[in-house]
Amino acid sequence: MLAERKLIYPGTRVPTPIPSVLQLDPELREAGDILQINFGPNHPSTHGVLRLVVDLDGERVVGLNAIVGYLHTGFEKTMEQKTWWKAITYPARIDYVSFQYNELVFVLAIEKLLGMEIPEKATWMRMLLCELNRIHSHLIWLATAALELGAISMFWYCFRERDQILDLFELVTGARMHTRYFQAGGLAEDVPRGFYGECRTFVERMPRAVDEYEALVDRNQIWLARTVGMGLLSAKDAIALGQSGPVLRGSGVDWDLRRDAPYLAYDQVDFRVPVYEHGDTYDRYRVRMEEMRESVRIVEQALERVEQMEGMPWIADDRKVVLPPRHELHTSMESLIHHFKIVTEGYRVPEGEIYVGVESPRGELGCYLVSDGGPKPWRVKFRAPSFVALQATATCMSDALIADLIAIVGSLDTVMGETDR
Amino acid sequence: MSSRELRQALPGLLEVREAHGETTLVVEVGSLREACAYLRDEEGFAFLSDISPTDYLGWGEAGVAGYWGSSAGRDANVPGSWGLHRRPHHKAKRFSVSYHLLALRQGAPRIRVQVWLDDGEAVPSVVSIWPTADWHEREAWDMMGIRFEGHPNLARILMDDDWEGHPLRKDYPIGGEPVRFSGEE
Secondary structure, X not given: OOOOOOOOOOOOOOOOOOOOEEOOOHHHHHOOOEEEEEEOOOXXXXXXXXXXXXXXXXXXXXXXXXXXXXXXOOHHHHHHOOOHHHHOOOHHHHOOOOHHHHHHHHHHHHHHHHOOOOOHHHHHHHHHHHHHHHHHHHHHHHHHHHHHOOOHHHHHHHHHHHHHHHHHHHHHHOOOOOOOOEEXXXXXXXXXXXXXXXXXXXXXXXXXXXXXXXXXXXOOHHHHHHHOOOOOOOHHHHHHOOOOOHHHHOOOOOOOHHHHOOOOOHHHOOOOOOOOOOOOHHHHHHHHHHHHHHHHHHHHHHHHHHHHOOOOOOEOOOOOOOOOOHHHHHOXXXXXXXXXXXXXXXXXXXXXXXXXXXXXXXXXEEEEEEEOOOXXXXXXXXXXXXXXXXXXHHXXXXXXXXXXXXXXXXXXXXXXXXXXX | OOHHHHHXXXXXXXXXXXXXXXXXXXXXXXXXXXXXXXXXXXXOOOEEEEEEEEEOOOOOOOOOOOEEEEOOEXXXXXXXXXXXXXXXXXXXXXXXXXXXEEOOOOOOOEEEEEEEEOOOXXXXXXXXXXXXXXXXXXXXXXXHOOEEEOOOOOOOOOOOOOOOOOOOOOOOOOOOOOOOOOOOO
């Protein structure tokens, strides 16, 4: 089955005039026999609340309109009312599956405006946690994608490893999700000693776990029939529709911000960027599987470095931005004042605007900040990869069958919290 | 691409700014489409990352950078911040719309194209240049009330279809929304 696959079709499939809406041919509508159904918003397979208005000709999808906004909570508006350091709590809740990345991109943007130098240990630890988070996110995707196609056992296996990652987060940060471990300037706390051993156990275990997942679905006839050649997206269409991350790499575009625009210490670690060229659901699945293996390699390298940095500073020594160490508050008036000022008033970020993009598990996650020089952000805007990915549903679904709708929309790996913000 | 070459070649270019390692090209609203098409076709910026609109109403005035809201709306007289060390640079118009472009090639160059406009002015839509602008422009309309001329489907996207006002504007009241069937009715 794998060998017979054809390479991507010629020409574009992006609908016109509205790129995100597959419009029903008026002739078809007049001919009657078109069934319009509402898929969602409260459907267990929409990963949140997504509503798809689907026109069906028999089982064939001939019209599709994705409607979002049901989870809009006004994060960007709320963050304008909070001081910079209090606002760090919010981004993690936007995308509750890859929370570390949202925190990271916001903190990186603040640091860039402040012009701060970050200790090496913080940089490597951030990278380590982010890669663990990438595995976590891909595990949730795999678990739910397989579940939606009826493979329930996959769900239990994936959540077994996912739980180990959450245990690691809890060990380091005290919280399983929404850790708020990244501060402007570094990390909130030092890395606990027990972490290294636990993390090493996980790093040794995880590649074997990925083998097990692959053994379950990689050659499974049902899985192949439901994913191979489904939800096609060509390289050109993917770029035109702003797709990023595994969706872009599954369409044959060799692009990864970690390698092509390195941030943190990605230029100092060895990893491969998996690229597949058929642009179907199966290739997106393959990209994510291989990314998990590569992430384990990055975690392994970062772990070694962080362990060597035992006793080194984990946060910048800048008393105007960073909270002073707890023990100093009892003896130093100066520290007490700084602590009081940062907690009550917050630190000021110089006037300016900035856009920072990182490679989240879902693709390019961007953060645009405007500061007027005060202690609160003037404007916060996130470039949510899920929001952009959903624009591709119309292209991926044209001429597909209704039965494949869930698998195809699921393969874009969208998180509705992030889509609607 | 040096700044001088660009100044001559880019249609409607008003200003080039460099800050934090980023380049911002401020262009005239009227020639936005030509400028974008030039950047996509001649400079290789095939990837539109994001469209970020910003409202600068009350920029640099006391009490606006993080204000308290009440059910009656924004109270600009109660400062939520302790003020500014110095006044930020004056903005000539109320809104900016920033287009963050990325070129998928060695070095991953990014560029920001920016247009400025007042309330009620419209921006030409770039959907025909980058199809991904579709939802970004709808979001800008929904959240900021910026009209995009030539957009094929400029409807609200995150808020309800019958929602009034544009929530991310600085004069949109926070902290209170009208309560239906309250005791006063």
